[in-house]
Amino acid sequence: MMNDLAKKTDELPEKMKRFPMVLCRNIWKVGRDDPRRAIHALKVGFSLTLVSLLYLMEPLFQGVGQNAIWAVMTVVVVLEFTAGATLCKGLNRGSGTLLAASLAFLFEFVANKYGKDFRAVFIGTSIFLIGASTTYLRFFPNIKKNYDYGVLVFLLTFNLITVSSYRVDDILKVTRGRVYAIAIGSGVCILMSLFIFPNWSGEDLHNSTVSKIEGLARSIEACVDKYFNDEEQDLEIDDTTEDPIYTNYKAVLDSKSTDETIARHASWEPRLFSWRCRNKFPSQQYIKVGGILRHFGYAVVALHGTVETEIRTSKSVRLLFKDPCIRLVSEVTKSLMELAGSIRNRRRCSPDILTENLHLALQDLNTTLKSQPRLFIGPTNGPNDMPKMPQPKPEKRLSGSKTGSRSFFERKSSVGRERKVLRPMLSKLAITSLEFSEALPLAAFVALLVECVARLDIVIEEVEELGRVACFKEFKDGGDDV
């Protein structure tokens, strides 16, 4: 314990010295990853200065008075990165405030008829009831998802007005001033987010869909490459470098909640620049494509599992299937890249172009499977039983056992924990599984590849549907250069 502390104290000056450099690098990295962030930061600073003028400049202050504070508050809270998020928050805030104010005035109207003591009890009771029921309302899944912020603002405003009304005589006047100030703040927010370097959630959703498809394409290609080309040393460096297969499909699998938030914001955005299409922004269809891509991703994960499994098919057997598998995967990759490109350029894709070679590649693989009918025979059989096939030399690697799953896991956790030695129980299991037929993983690999092709079909179908709903350009041959 003391040693730890001493060590940390020793490291402190070193860390302090490096801190400015690390900070600068981080600042630069955040901006380089997405330059719109820097622009947004400037926009917020500018908007805040703008509403502060209400307070700082004499003529403006005459009009708005102390309530200018509420304009500042509105800008801080409502102005978000994308136009959709700003509108969503602004409208939630606006409607929450209006509803709460109406209800508060209704209560005030009723309470006003009675004496002061009764009013205190009445206000206390209504605060309790509205507080409890509004909080309960926030647990409704639908409200939690879409209107949580609005309900919170409703509760806040209702309480502020009701409580203040007890001591302030002309609560209506006070409230009116605040509402004006909030309206000014909201106006600035809308102006800034819609008209000055706007960032669109719809655009983000669109781009993230494209990059997810590309990521899956890269992931599946790398998977198959690794299966057929990996050498012994691969297993050693596996843990230190980031595995591109893993990072690419991981981004797709973890995208659900982010996508749903972006899509919710996108559905608030007006389609200012959509002269071609009268439909609303099809955020639901993007969500659907996202779901289908995740479904495709699960197959890629399973494929990755067979690549990194404990039981390895011997290289000579794998070589037999190398060409048709690689051909099939390159067709799948090509189709995915074509799809990504068509979404990026907002034009429809031609299903024929996408699948004609795929069809041939599938047949090719099928022919290879048929030409090796005795392949999937367990290793217990004598070699005299397999005339057509080169002698499989089982490459059983106990040292590499569990690398796949384990490295998956260790990549997730923060680095730095020493690897634990396998307990006897574990290695017992590992040895057992090593005795299985070495043809099993190859069969699984091929079956999962075919499964990927089947799922690719659904991806193609949904992307076409997306093109239809979002009014993408019609397909033209060589249409990319339009």
Next chain:
Amino acid sequence: MMNDLAKKTDELPEKMKRFPMVLCRNIWKVGRDDPRRAIHALKVGFSLTLVSLLYLMEPLFQGVGQNAIWAVMTVVVVLEFTAGATLCKGLNRGSGTLLAASLAFLFEFVANKYGKDFRAVFIGTSIFLIGASTTYLRFFPNIKKNYDYGVLVFLLTFNLITVSSYRVDDILKVTRGRVYAIAIGSGVCILMSLFIFPNWSGEDLHNSTVSKIEGLARSIEACVDKYFNDEEQDLEIDDTTEDPIYTNYKAVLDSKSTDETIARHASWEPRLFSWRCRNKFPSQQYIKVGGILRHFGYAVVALHGTVETEIRTSKSVRLLFKDPCIRLVSEVTKSLMELAGSIRNRRRCSPDILTENLHLALQDLNTTLKSQPRLFIGPTNGPNDMPKMPQPKPEKRLSGSKTGSRSFFERKSSVGRERKVLRPMLSKLAITSLEFSEALPLAAFVALLVECVARLDIVIEEVEELGRVACFKEFKDGGDDV
């Protein structure tokens, strides 16, 4: 268009009539799903009434004055469902406010030495700079994840104080009053969330881990049952009823962001009731277990894929493997349930008990595989080539093709869209894949089962690590009834 409108208008009275019933059912359902919600709602109502008394009761009002509003605001914004979330938000808010106040007074101290015009310019500039840089700071991944709310409050408070200071003379006094009121509000929140029917995020994380493990166990069991027992009619009713396989693993796969939020909150919670363990609540280890469970879940998804694939192995062949597969899976299920039970009761589990039968079941499956060496022969071979095996009768179902993937997708989307007829391109692909060896999916199924067992190993290891870090009770034989 007009027809639609007319139809909707016709349905309106019917909907209005049903609305109260639907509402009541929803209200009841939200409370029944988790009765703590109702308690939390009452707690919020009570806390709000409590802080309102500052305003409503004369002697209290004398002390706090108009600033009582800030206590109300604090309670509305800070009091969250679990203790951890409340503390996280409260501390974020507190530190944001204090930092902002200090900085604002520093600026005020500098600006005060100069004339009014200079002060206005100085305030405007500082608002711009602080606004822009703070907003930029919020894009840092680490800050966005942990301190986003604190940074927002910092910006808000800084602006409020700086702007107000321009017109108010004794800003220090005003601020002090507010800080007192906020402290009272925070005190009420902490009291309510820590001591009166507290809900712990750590508890939530713990329980969700248990139910995820149980869900996976049920899912994998249902998967294998379906593979060996399904009859033709299954495919027909597949789309209407919720598939238990799907719902169970889906909950695990989608748990990442929720889990991370809960874990972040849990790490703020003091371990009030942990007399046994001096360690912090091991939220990171729970997150790790969650990641491993998701990894296990991907294997289950792949298994589900082979169950619902287009190419189906004939029943007679499947029957050969039924017993060892079902035995293996029941052992996997038993191990998972044992793990779930051990976490629920906070006691360690014995790896030997978990895996000894698993080991035997694996060997059993292996023996079966070896005893059917010629199983994985493509359908092109003549039947005279397979002496040991019953005649496989390929059950090729074109009608059922794509049911698996499609039903996955349609379960996701809202029901009600008519099914589209398969386009020629799709069915061409489907036919091609149907010509593949029917042994492929069986091989994939078995390989994935073995993969599940391998991943189960890592689950066991991580749950043991969890037991160690969280100081679960030591394992005792028949220890459940302690």
